[in-house]
Amino acid sequence: MDMYNGGPEVSIRALKKDSMKFVLSNTDLSVANALRRIMIAEVPTMAIDMVEIETNSTVLTDEFIAHRLGMIPLSSFDVDRIQYTRDCTCTLYCPNCSVELTLHVKVNVDYDDMNDPTIDKTRQVTSLDLVTSDESVKPVSDDRAHPILIVKMRPGQELKLKCVAKKGVAKEHAKWSPVYGVSFEYDPYNKLRHSHYWIEEDEKLEWGVSANAVEEAPIDPNEPFDYNAKPDRYYMEVETSGCMKPEDVALRAMTIMQDKLGGLQIKLDDEFKEDTQRWGY
Amino acid sequence: MPATATRMEEDNVEVDTGKVTIVPGTMTEPQCATFCLQDEDHTLGNALRWVLMKNREVDFASYSIPHPSETRTNLRIQTSDKTTAVDTMFKGLDDLSDICSHVIQTFQAELAKGEFEYFEDGAF
Numbered sequence: 001m002d003m004y005n006g007g008p009e010v011s012i013r014a015l016k017k018d019s020m021k022f023v024l025s026n027t028d029l030s031v032a033n034a035l036r037r038i039m040i041a042e043v044p045t046m047a048i049d050m051v052e053i054e055t056n057s058t059v060l061t062d063e064f065i066a067h068r069l070g071m072i073p074l075s076s077f078d079v080d081r082i083q084y085t086r087d088c089t090c091t092l093y094c095p096n097c098s099v100e101l102t103l104h105v106k107v108n109v110d111y112d113d114m115n116d117p118t119i120d121k122t123r124q125v126t127s128l129d130l131v132t133s134d135e136s137v138k139p140v141s142d143d144r145a146h147p148i149l150i151v152k153m154r155p156g157q158e159l160k161l162k163c164v165a166k167k168g169v170a171k172e173h174a175k176w177s178p179v180y181g182v183s184f185e186y187d188p189y190n191k192l193r194h195s196h197y198w199i200e201e202d203e204k205l206e207w208g209v210s211a212n213a214v215e216e217a218p219i220d221p222n223e224p225f226d227y228n229a230k231p232d233r234y235y236m237e238v239e240t241s242g243c244m245k246p247e248d249v250a251l252r253a254m255t256i257m258q259d260k261l262g263g264l265q266i267k268l269d270d271e272f273k274e275d276t277q278r279w280g281y
Numbered sequence: 282m283p284a285t286a287t288r289m290e291e292d293n294v295e296v297d298t299g300k301v302t303i304v305p306g307t308m309t310e311p312q313c314a315t316f317c318l319q320d321e322d323h324t325l326g327n328a329l330r331w332v333l334m335k336n337r338e339v340d341f342a343s344y345s346i347p348h349p350s351e352t353r354t355n356l357r358i359q360t361s362d363k364t365t366a367v368d369t370m371f372k373g374l375d376d377l378s379d380i381c382s383h384v385i386q387t388f389q390a391e392l393a394k395g396e397f398e399y400f401e402d403g404a405f
C-alpha cells in the first residue's frame with residue numbers, strides 16, 4: 001500500500017533502564033494517540049491478583065495488605081510465556097497461568113531488649129520478603145536499600161500469606177500497567193491553536209515554552225494562521241515501573257495493535273462472507 | 282466432575298472478544314454500513330477512522346461510542362460505487378496494520394543504530 005508520505009518515522013532521543021524519550025513523526029495524531037493508549041492500558045504484565053492469608057496479626061487488615069501487594073510491580077519480561085487465566089484449561093489458577101509468591105514473617109519477642117527504648121523494634125516487611133516460585137516473576141527492586149514497604153510489625157506479630165500473580169492488562173486494573181507515565185506533546189509553540197491558555201496579562205510571560213520547543217521553529221509573528229495545518233511530530237517519553245524495558249513496551253504496543261487488527265479481520269471475514277455473497281460481490 | 286462441568290458451561294457463555302457485527306438496518310446497500318466493534322474504544326476507533334478517510338473511495342468514515350458503560354464502538358463507512366463498505370473496512374485494517382509494521386521496523390532500526398543518549402542508570 002502507499003504508506004502516506006513514506007510512513008511514520010521514529011527517532012529515539014534518550015534511553016535508560018526504565019525510561020525512553022522519542023519523537024514519532026510523519027503520522028496522524030490518532031496513530032500516535034493509539035500508541036500512547038496501548039502502552040498505558042493494553043500491554044500485559046504480571047501483578048498479584050489473589051491473596052490467601054493464613055495468619056495476620058499486624059495492624060493492617062487483610063484486604064489492606066492484599067491491596068498493597070497488588071500494587072507491587074513484578075518483573076514481566078517473560079509474560080508472553082504465561083497464559084491469561086480466562087484462556088487456560090484450569091479452574092482457578094495453575095502454573096501455566098499464574099506464579100505463586102509466599103510471604104512469612106514472624107517477629108519474635110526479645111525480652112532482653114523489650115524495655116530498652118533506644119532499640120528500634122519495628123520490623124519492616126517489604127517486597128524483599130516475598131519468595132517467588134518463578135525467578136522471572138519477582139518484585140521489581142534493584143535497589144535493595146529501598147525496597148517496597150508492605151507493612152510494619154512489632155514484636156509478637158506474624159504475617160503469613162500466599163499470593164497468586166496473574167497476567168492482565170491495565171484496562172482491567174491499573175496495577176497491570178507497565179508504565180508509570182507516558183508524556184505526550186505536539187506543537188510546543190501552539191501554532192495550531194489546539195491549546196487555549198488562561199491568560200492574566202501576558203501569554204509569553206505566564207506560559208513558557210516546553211523543552212521540546214528546541215526541536216521546532218518559533219512562531220513568526222508575520223505569518224498568517226494556517227488553518228489547514230495538522231500536527232505531525234509527537235514528543236513522547238515513557239517511564240516504566242521497571243517490570244519491562246521501555247523500548248519493549250513501545251514495540252509490544254504496536255504488535256498488540258496489529259493483533260487487534262488481525263483479529264478484527266478474521267471476525268469480519270467470518271461475519272460477512274455470506275453478506276458479500278448475497279450482494280453479489 | 283461436577284465442578285469442571287460448571288466451569289465449561291460458564292466458558293460457553295463468555296463474551297466473544299473482538300467481535301464485529303453490522304448494526305441492523307445500516308447496510309441499506311453494499312456501499313454503506315455501520316460496523317459494531319465489540320471491546321474496542323478510541324484507541325482503534327480513531328486510528329481506523331483516519332486510515333479509512335485516507336482511502337480515496339471513502340465518502341464518509343466516522344466512529345462513535347454510543348454509551349460509556351458499554352465496551353463497544355460503532356464505525357460508519359460510506360463509499361463510492363467502485364467498492365463496498367466491507368472491502369473498504371478490510372483495506373483499512375490492512376493499511377493500519379502496515380503502518381504498525383512500519384513503526385516497529387523503524388523503531389528496531391533506530392534501536393540498532395544506537396544514535397541516542399544512553400544511560401545505564403541515573404537521570405536524563
Ligand SMILES: [Zn+2]
Pocket residue numbers: 085088089090091092093094095096097098
Ligand atoms: Zn491455568
